[in-house]
Amino acid sequence: MSTKSTTAPTSVSLVETPVSHLPIVQQDNLLEPFEPFLKARYHRYKAALHQIEQHSGSLYAFAGAYKYLGMNRDEERKGWIYREWAPEAYQLYLTGDFNGWQRTAHPLHRNERGIWEIFLDDATYGANFGHGSQYKVVVHARNGLNDRIPAYANYVVQNPETHDFCPQIWYPSQPYRFKHSFKKHKNLANPLIYEAHIGMSSEQEGVSSYTAFRENILPRVVADGYTVLQLMAIQEHPYYGSYGYHVSSLFAPSSRFGTPDELKQLIDEAHRCGLAVIMDIVHSHAVKNLNEGLGEFDGTDYQYFHAGVRGYHALWDSRLWNYGKWEVLEILLSNVRYWLEEFNFDGFRFDGVTSMLYSHHGLDKSFLGYADYFGDDVEADAIMYLQLANTIALQTKPQVLTIAEDVSGMPGLGLPVEDGGIGFSFRLGMGIPDFWIKLLKEKTDDQWNIWEMWGALTNRRFTEKTVAYVESHDQALVGDKTLSFRLMDKEMYTSMAKSMDNLLIDRGIALHKMIRLLTISLGGEGYLNFMGNEFGHPEWIDFPRQENGWSYQYARRQWSLADNGFLKYHYLGDFDKAMTHLTHSHKILAAKPAKSLHMDEASQIMIFERGGLIFIFNFHHSNSIFGYMFKPSRKGKYKILLNTDDAAFGGFERIDTQTRYATNENGLLQLYLTSRTALVLGIEK
Structure with missing residues (x-):
């Protein structure tokens, strides 16, 4: 969280910024009557982003609030600093095993933004406060004096006997260090x-x-x-x-x-x-x-x-x-x-x-x-x-x-x-x-x-x-x-x-x-x-x-x-x-949308092409057809890459997956389509 300013807008306002014709409308002209709304929502986003950048320097800095609010280690000052935004609370206190759970012994101080703060230095609290310490914030407000879990708590454990949840500091002496990063971005x-x-x-x-x-x-x-x-x-x-x-x-x-x-x-x-x-x-x-x-x-x-x-x-x-x-x-x-x-x-x-x-x-x-x-x-x-x-x-x-x-x-x-x-x-x-x-x-x-x-x-x-x-x-x-x-x-x-x-x-x-x-x-x-x-x-x-x-x-x-x-x-x-x-x-999901090749409603057969492969579905419960013909996009010799009726998949192996299917002089493929079966064909190279 940026500390460049101590004040922040309480709401996001709409600033009219000229926007050219939006690509979303260029892609779909049926949206043209609604372009004013689309531009307005884009303006609203740009206005919010501008306000955030003006206040915090960047959206990235603004989204670093978890490093400022909540319980954070301050190595320069050698201690722990806890901050909580509670603008209409009367008083906040920090309690925990470090002070024997005394509810009001450690009051927080409020700034003009309604953020409350307390610092626990190592010299005073180091022996009792650190990794594994449990704590809560006590909030005195119009609804009474209540023990609460901080909004930015980053580890919360449950008592196996009382089933109550309580924040706990997770700050091991040897924190986990990542050894690998995901590099297969195409996935x-x-x-x-x-x-x-x-x-x-x-x-x-x-x-x-x-x-x-x-x-x-x-x-x-x-x-x-x-x-x-x-x-x-x-x-x-x-x-x-x-x-x-x-x-x-x-x-x-x-x-x-x-x-x-x-x-x-x-x-x-x-x-x-x-x-x-x-x-x-x-x-x-x-x-x-x-x-x-x-x-x-x-x-x-x-x-x-x-x-x-x-x-x-x-x-x-x-x-x-x-x-x-x-x-x-x-x-x-x-x-x-x-x-x-x-x-x-x-x-x-x-x-x-x-x-x-x-x-x-x-x-x-x-x-x-x-x-x-x-x-x-x-x-x-x-x-x-x-x-x-x-x-x-x-x-x-x-x-x-x-x-x-x-x-x-x-x-x-x-x-x-x-x-x-x-x-x-x-x-x-x-x-x-x-x-x-x-x-x-x-x-x-x-x-x-x-x-x-x-x-x-x-x-x-x-x-x-x-x-x-x-x-x-x-x-x-x-x-x-x-x-x-x-x-x-x-x-x-x-x-x-x-x-x-x-x-x-x-x-x-x-x-x-x-x-x-x-x-x-x-x-x-x-x-x-x-x-x-x-x-x-x-x-x-x-x-x-x-x-x-x-x-x-x-x-x-x-x-x-x-x-x-x-x-x-x-x-x-x-x-x-x-x-x-x-x-x-075969990068099927990366391919262009499927192209319909053949639809036989009476026989419940659907055939389409995607990513260079042919997908054949016979949904009929009993009708298996010998010598079924259709025309693929490309001539050539095809082989079966996947067969749902394969015995290895609990099928009845009614089709020989070793058979090759070549288009005839008219570019047609002819094959045996068994009931309740799907096939995937690819050209043999």
């Missing part, structure tokens, strides 16, 4: 993302650790062909069952999984293995808990969040940030820089972006036309914040990857800010899993329409990159069903042995592979899979809670199902590995 351009949750990554019933994940799961991710590891639930959260989305301490890696250095070691090892590592960052809302969170910190309900109803998300039961406030920009932008610099993350998946973009939070809202993205219910301050967040992310790490979780389809979300966009690298293709769920729930196999599939998987803004996926953690939550469970249901518990024949299982295995291959090849420029779904993990995710007797039965991953060799799960895992390796080696 970030078209990521194959493995979404994972540290705590539930073990097969044992309990909470796993950063170390166990590094030793046991990371090698799986590398072997499976994924290029980016996405970690959930990293920011500290008091309730384990919130999946990490009710964040209480923005800067603290969750201590239930281990220490900050153990997280750093995990990231370092991932980088050594060639993986990029991104994290779910939760800036869309915050936990409402007063004991752990920031609600009513200085005695008001509007210090960090919107006051009253506007500051509360009823569906999520959480607080909503006021992005138009200087200090909120300060803490959130600092948080972006912090995780990139201090932990060497390579980027973020921004959670709940739809909720941020609109005052209605996207709830019960259909986005039917461009006018729905530019009305009075659009949150201009939130858009400005997201633009600044993407800017500081790029300034901190030029090869950064940022992904927006948005279901609305806001134009420009995945375009550079200078083009009139919001600056994300990618947007999540959230309509794709919804389509597959709807299809499986509402239509029988003979009703599946290949044109509907094509439309659902290609309905996106091709000027903005999309991460396609069949299922993330959202599709595996309790009360819902994973893709494999929707396809095979309770039969998975009794009929997955290789020695057993079951038509429902055969159908499920075949369609599981086809759906994933169609999604990865047609749906976007990136791809995501949630931990365990690659081999069809059979069960939903249900964290320990009173209703299930605080059981960890469903908050784990049963890797043995795929590893033991007796069950059919490994077929799905082996296919997923072959699929990701083919996708990566």
Whole structure:
């Protein structure tokens, strides 16, 4: 945080700056009627950036507030300095094990900005204050005298007996030093993302650790062909069952999984293995808990969040940030820089972006036309914040990857800010899993329409990159069903042995592979899979809670199902590995959008080309066709690169993968297309 000025604006004002015709409108002329709005949001961003640079010297310096606020070591003065912004508090005190938890023995002093400060010098406190020391701030305000966790606390531990959370200084004599950095930047351009949750990554019933994940799961991710590891639930959260989305301490890696250095070691090892590592960052809302969170910190309900109803998300039961406030920009932008610099993350998946973009939070809202993205219910301050967040992310790490979780389809979300966009690298293709769920729930196999599939998987803004996926953690939550469970249901518990024949299982295995291959090849420029779904993990995710007797039965991953060799799960895992390796080696996600070659609605056959490869899908439940003919873009001799019906993937091996297929004098290919089978062909060189 810059100390060049002792005052700061309390809000961000709009400064009209001339802007030329925006590239976003040049790319899509249907946006021309809304160009005034697009220019206004760009002006607002430029005005905020100008104010920040005037005050702090640079956006990068402004986003260094975590080095100024909170508990920080001052080597020049030889001691610890603690600062907290609490403008409407009457008095702050520092308490902890260093003073026997005396609540009012160490008062802080306030400056004109409402920042309170205390310095603990080594000469006086060195023997009692340092690495491992626990502390809290006592805030005297209109809501009483309350022990609180500092806003910038960077390590928070939970008492195993009382379950209370308390900040702890993490300042080891030999801090972890990164040995590796992620150098395969091309992986970030078209990521194959493995979404994972540290705590539930073990097969044992309990909470796993950063170390166990590094030793046991990371090698799986590398072997499976994924290029980016996405970690959930990293920011500290008091309730384990919130999946990490009710964040209480923005800067603290969750201590239930281990220490900050153990997280750093995990990231370092991932980088050594060639993986990029991104994290779910939760800036869309915050936990409402007063004991752990920031609600009513200085005695008001509007210090960090919107006051009253506007500051509360009823569906999520959480607080909503006021992005138009200087200090909120300060803490959130600092948080972006912090995780990139201090932990060497390579980027973020921004959670709940739809909720941020609109005052209605996207709830019960259909986005039917461009006018729905530019009305009075659009949150201009939130858009400005997201633009600044993407800017500081790029300034901190030029090869950064940022992904927006948005279901609305806001134009420009995945375009550079200078083009009139919001600056994300990618947007999540959230309509794709919804389509597959709807299809499986509402239509029988003979009703599946290949044109509907094509439309659902290609309905996106091709000027903005999309991460396609069949299922993330959202599709595996309790009360819902994973893709494999929707396809095979309770039969998975009794009929997955290789020695057993079951038509429902055969159908499920075949369609599981086809759906994933169609999604990865047609749906976007990136791809995501949630931990365990690659081999069809059979069960939903249900964290320990009173209703299930605080059981960890469903908050784990049963890797043995795929590893033991007796069950059919490994077929799905082996296919997923072959699929990701083919996708990566042939740069399919980096290729131009797919070109349709042949659509046979009656036979449920879809054939398209992408990245020089031909993808053939026969979704018919029983119709296998000999001598099926179509015309590829190029003449030549083709070979099968991937066959979902291969016996190695649990298929029936009805097609000889050694056969070569040459185009005839008319440029046509002729081959045997078996039912419920997908093939990938490539020209033999």
